[in-house]
Amino acid sequence: MTRPTSALRHRSVLAYAVLGLALLVTLVPLAYLFSVSLMGRDETVSGILFTPDPQWSNWGDVLGSNIPLAIGNSLLSALGGALLTLVIALPGAWAIARFRAGGRTLGATLMSPWLLPPIVAVVPLLTLLRILGLNNTVLGLALVYAFANAPVAVWLLEGFVRRLPIEIEEAATIDGAGSFRTLLSIIAPLLAPSLVAVGIIVAILNYNEFLLATFLTQSADAQTFPVALSLFYGDRTPHFGKIAAASFIGVIPVFAAAVFFQRWLVGGLTGGAVR
């Protein structure tokens, strides 16, 4: 892989320049958010980029508000929903990949709800949760998330199932293992890394979801983080420093997950092509 040509070297300089610019554009707004989170009320409208006098009290105030509870609710609904999604999607993905269960109809309809804005769907879902007595609960929201993301998870997992050598399953069948046995003791362990990857993607989607959460969790004790943050604007004169601090604190769990699970996250999104 020696590339001595100067043209190639020239282009790799360009590549580094593009990457540098992309990193800058990615990081500057996030750094600015952090910087604003330490500003006092007057400083946020005074045209400075850094405060000379960091107001850590913004962070303290946010930690004393309902934001930590909301982050807890978000984590619960995100992780609970993601786990349930995997329980629903793994058998589905396996059946579709191996037996063409559901035929072409299922394959075609799987992702179609995703094409439409989900706003009106909020109304029948709210009715359904009310009948089940689960409106305004984290459990109800987790259930909705579990079902809402099942098609995406099936779609992502199907590719991973196809890549497993089918011989192992054939051997299991010959040894007398039934469908459920094969699924539980052969497929699930082999797919464990992919399950983690898809689970993380779905959990992040859940954590960030706003529209459904606003209407399905209206009571303060069930609100998720995006909902609680959106309500910060309700004040007549919003304190941008505190809003920024709340934003930053709420982002920490997803960013931590991204750094920690980087390999799985990227692998899951790209079907294992990038690690």
Place this chain on the structure above:
Amino acid sequence: MADATSVRPRLSSGLVPRRQAWAHRLVISPTVLSIVVLGLYPLLFILAAAFSDSTLGKPFRDWVGTENFELVLADGDIVASFARTVLYALAISIVSVILGVVIALSLERATRSGSVVRTVLLLPLITPPVVVGTLWKLVFNPGGGLLDTLLRGVGVEGASVAPLSSTFWALPAIGLADVWQWTPLITLLVYAALLTQDGAVTEAAALDGAHGFGLFRHITWPAIAGTVAAVFFVRLVIALKVFDLVFIMTSGGPGQASTTTSYVIYQVALKEFDVGRASAITLLFAVIVTLITLPVAALTRKLSHD
């Protein structure tokens, strides 16, 4: 892929009869249930509501035929929101895909950039849209936001810069936040496609004297065209549904300047409580989304089969 699996003996055929078939149905049933609960049930509700006089509290009071549709199509604001949303989505998708492809190509070329760079570039994608909206709202804050301060710093004085309260700039400003958030997904997927292309082919072409744009056009582009078309489709659908950013950054304003269709549906259904009319808007929008995305989906299929 499909061919490879179809030549293999399928477990469901022949030897293993009825018991196994029932097991398969059982295994697929949770997936089917999720489509019924989150797809079919809301769809039937929307269909029924669109043809009836439905409020948030009392759906399906009276069948009114196509009255809701007539009201919607006669409403200039709503029709304008359709056009605005489609233009917005097309523009945003084209910009994100171009940027995403350029960054992906750079990422592949810059062989020494590691996983840290990739992780950082992914951050906007996993940031909650509500935070992305907040972030850019702060950047665009006319009294001392990042943009205002920087412009002042390079000496652009005069009228303060307030893109979010300008009829012309509000939507592009939302678009900038949208591009910032979703370009990483395109970068990542195109980068993955670049990694799976055959390095030997590129080497050979380079030895034969292909370089620069020629190498890209004849070797790299055919290898990634299918993926690029597919991510354009995904990006387009996400852009057509934009809601969170509008909600946080402008609430559809100033006036109607940044009111996208999702936001109209939200206003009609959950502020005016007219679920019937909101359902009619949703269905009409479904037709528009289909008309816009069908050619893209067809192109995707063609490019990835070549």
